[in-house]
Amino acid sequence: MxxxxxxxxxxxxxxxxxxxxxxxxxxxxxxxxxxxxxxxxxxxxxxxxxxxxxxxxxxxxxxxxxxxxxxxxxxxxxxxxxxxxxxxxxxxxxxxxxxxxxxxxQHEGRAQALVVTARKLDTELLAALQAALEQRTKREVVLTETVDPEVIGGLRVNVGDRVLDGTVRRRLQDLRRSFAAIQR
CATH class of the missing domain: 1.10.520.20 (N-terminal domain of the delta subunit of the F1F0-ATP synthase)
Structure with missing residues (x-):
């Protein structure tokens, strides 16, 4: 929709x-x-x-x-x-x-963030991530964590319409594209 x-x-x-x-x-x-x-x-x-x-x-x-x-x-x-x-x-x-x-x-100065990882993050790491996102966005950040084994490793963070993708899966996809471009 x-x-x-x-x-x-x-x-x-x-x-x-x-x-x-x-x-x-x-x-x-x-x-x-x-x-x-x-x-x-x-x-x-x-x-x-x-x-x-x-x-x-x-x-x-x-x-x-x-x-x-x-x-x-x-x-x-x-x-x-x-x-x-x-x-x-x-x-x-x-x-x-x-x-x-x-x-x-937006009115209350909050931002929703979705964190996707291959396995559950510990509380300290989530708190550090939340603090870093709050510093970057200048807003209170409400984190929601989702576990998706297909990301393989690393993490993907969605904040509003922005996506920060540091997953192993994305890096592998980038490598595949690079190799495919070289072979042409």
Whole structure:
């Protein structure tokens, strides 16, 4: 889901974020959005299908969403859900949450970083990496670690739209390309 859908999700997230800034309720909107996201993802497959598939009537979906969430979440997020249903853009919800989280992180001076390694890093190394990333980005960094044996060794760090790839796998790929270019 990129391009047009991602751009649409960004517009909805920006609108929610702007409302939150204007009303001083960014934190509440964040909580409400995540509560809805968690509730929908906790549904069994039949109910989730009902929410996402366009074959079901919009008014029925809005009625069920109102019954499920009215009084439990604020007006901005309930309004977003109704707009997504009305425009048949329910599948964008996951991306709206992701985009909204990015606006909140940026506003609060945080950066999300994904660290991919061949094996789990020890706590000291993670702390050193986090400190180095915070110094480089001038932001608080929230690290998420993922283990992927296919990287072979080294690490890959994704911070926002930047990728720092120091994996053995990438180095081997670079060598293959170099050898292939020489053989031509």
């Amino acid at each position: 990129k391009n047009v859908s991602q751009a649409a999700a960004r517009v909805y997230a920006q609108a929610l974020f702007d409302i939150g800034l204007a009303e001083g309720s960014v934190g509440q909107i964040y909580d409400d959005l995540h509560a809805v996201f968690d509730a929908l993802n906790g549904l069994d497959d039949d109910l989730l299908t009902f929410f996402y598939l366009p074959q079901f009537r919009r008014d029925e979906k809005r009625r069920i969403l109102t019954l499920a969430f009215e009084g439990k979440i604020g007006r901005p997020v309930l309004g977003l859900l109704n707009i997504l249903v009305e425009k048949r853009r329910e599948p964008l919800l996951d991306n709206v949450v992701e985009e909204f989280d990015q606006y909140v992180d």
